[in-house]
Structure formats: C-alpha cells, structure tokens
Amino acid sequence: MIRHVIGDLVKDADQYDVIMHGCNCFCTMGSGIAPLIKNKFPEAYAVDCATPKGDLAKLGTISHTVNTKPIVVNLYTQYDYTGRRSGKMDFDYEAFRKSLKELKSKFSGKTFGMPRIGCGLAGASWDKVNEILEEEMRGEYVTVVSLATDSF
Numbered sequence: 001m002i003r004h005v006i007g008d009l010v011k012d013a014d015q016y017d018v019i020m021h022g023c024n025c026f027c028t029m030g031s032g033i034a035p036l037i038k039n040k041f042p043e044a045y046a047v048d049c050a051t052p053k054g055d056l057a058k059l060g061t062i063s064h065t066v067n068t069k070p071i072v073v074n075l076y077t078q079y080d081y082t083g084r085r086s087g088k089m090d091f092d093y094e095a096f097r098k099s100l101k102e103l104k105s106k107f108s109g110k111t112f113g114m115p116r117i118g119c120g121l122a123g124a125s126w127d128k129v130n131e132i133l134e135e136e137m138r139g140e141y142v143t144v145v146s147l148a149t150d151s152f
Helices: 034-038 043-048 093-107 126-134
Strands: 002-006 018-023 062-064 071-076 111-114 141-146
Touching: 002 126, 018 034, 018 093, 034 043, 034 093, 043 062, 043 071, 062 093, 093 126, 126 141
Parallel strands: 002 141, 018 071, 018 111, 111 141
Antiparallel strands: 062 071
C-alpha cells in the first residue's frame, strides 16, 4: 500500500522502520532533503562516504545505516548533479527501479517513509517515479511524505 501525506519526513522519521532518499554517486548529500538527513542521521552520510566516490557502478544500488532508528537507506538514483545546470534531468529511472528491488529484498515487511525522490532538483516526473514505486514496492507499506509546497 502506498499512501501520500503532507509533512516533514525527517522530523517524523521515527514513525517508520526505514526511510529512504535518492543520492548521487559523489557522496555529497548537499541539497534537497539530503543535508537534513545527513544532519539528523550522520551514519547515513558515513555509509555513503564509505562507498567509492564517483563510481558509476553505484548507480542503482543502495547503502544503509545499521545503528539508527529508523534505518536510513541511500538509493543511488542519479550519477551526478550537473545536469540541472543545463536544464537536463539527473535522475535515472532504471537506477531507481534497481535500487528499489535491492531495498525490498533487504527490508521487505518494514514500514517505509520517503520523499518524492528525484522530483525536485533531479528533474524527474512524479507520474513516472510513482509508477515505478507502485510496481516495485507492491505489497509493502510505503508512505510518500511531501512538503505542503509540493504539487501532486
């Protein structure tokens, strides 16, 4: 079941077993929701930094915390963040799909919270992201937490 709510994912993170967000492959966590997650859950940034910086092979994989409640999962859904400067999309739909498959294989049966991954700075279409989310997370309890300023 996928439900949509207006709220603050980071502030309300303790309502979920797992929270997930999209990351690039360069270990930055410098924009969007990432710096908020980085500040509240430093281990999420540490596990990101423990992966090879700039490695294209990370695209479509995940890293995750071990000692946090909730578990924080970094989904590698974009290679870098330079496309936005020229009006191009950074988000990779197939990487999102692959990372969700890995997430589900490791954490099935948990409650998940997530932002509208990729639909801000990375330039993705929410309709397409939601379609992939519904396909890959079928049977899981996922809450998409949007800011009041997000448009559905």
